[in-house]
Amino acid sequence: GENVEQHPSTLSVQEGDSAVIKCTYSDSASNYFPWYKQELGKRPQLIIDIRSNVGEKKDQRIAVTLNKTAKHFSLHITETQPEDSAVYFCAQRGGSNYKLTFGKGTLLTVNP
Amino acid sequence: DAGVIQSPRHEVTEMGQEVTLRCKPISGHDYLFWYRQTMMRGLELLIYFNNNVPIDDSGMPEDRFSAKMPNASFSTLKIQPSEPRDSAVYFCASSFGDTRGYTFGSGTRLTVV
Numbered sequence: 001g002e003n004v005e006q007h008p009s010t011l012s013v014q015e016g017d018s019a020v021i022k023c024t025y026s027d028s029a030s031n032y033f034p035w036y037k038q039e040l041g042k043r044p045q046l047i048i049d050i051r052s053n054v055g056e057k058k059d060q061r062i063a064v065t066l067n068k069t070a071k072h073f074s075l076h077i078t079e080t081q082p083e084d085s086a087v088y089f090c091a092q093r094g095g096s097n098y099k100l101t102f103g104k105g106t107l108l109t110v111n112p
Numbered sequence: 113d114a115g116v117i118q119s120p121r122h123e124v125t126e127m128g129q130e131v132t133l134r135c136k137p138i139s140g141h142d143y144l145f146w147y148r149q150t151m152m153r154g155l156e157l158l159i160y161f162n163n164n165v166p167i168d169d170s171g172m173p174e175d176r177f178s179a180k181m182p183n184a185s186f187s188t189l190k191i192q193p194s195e196p197r198d199s200a201v202y203f204c205a206s207s208f209g210d211t212r213g214y215t216f217g218s219g220t221r222l223t224v225v
Binding site for chain 2: 043089101
């Protein structure tokens, strides 16, 4: 199957703290795992992605880790800022097609 | 590049009317996807095209929904007849092969009353 479970559904942190969002998937052939950020009333935008041959990827304050054995991947945001407040979606692409299956999203609130 | 362009941005229609949503993908992208977003169901894939050919339409809710891609720069999603439960934000997205994730359009917010 191509299900993606995302946790937590809501996350509230203080400015400067770290935030971690986790996703698990079921398709062992999945090979691509992007993360999207969606601000209220706007389009989802790609913020970072990782392929199945890589365990970790960083881009400034955000990082993604992948554990293929356990079939889970996580988004880490360090030194959070109020502008990080948004809904974050994980997604995965199976090995046999090009479509992305999305998690249900995590509403991140960074309190000043 | 102007990105993925969708029209209209907002659409309010009465139940039973035909609705047509439009999408222009990024030039050179060979994949086009239609998604529907609701609070209850999140982002659901309706259909996707590769080189203008429909590849997977298993997410299309029922026969009232149809999608076409007559050329590489234009796609439509049509709902006929529309129902209140079709109210959602409809996103179009495009990509070039499997090199990166999708680029989404700004979406069409559809309200069926």
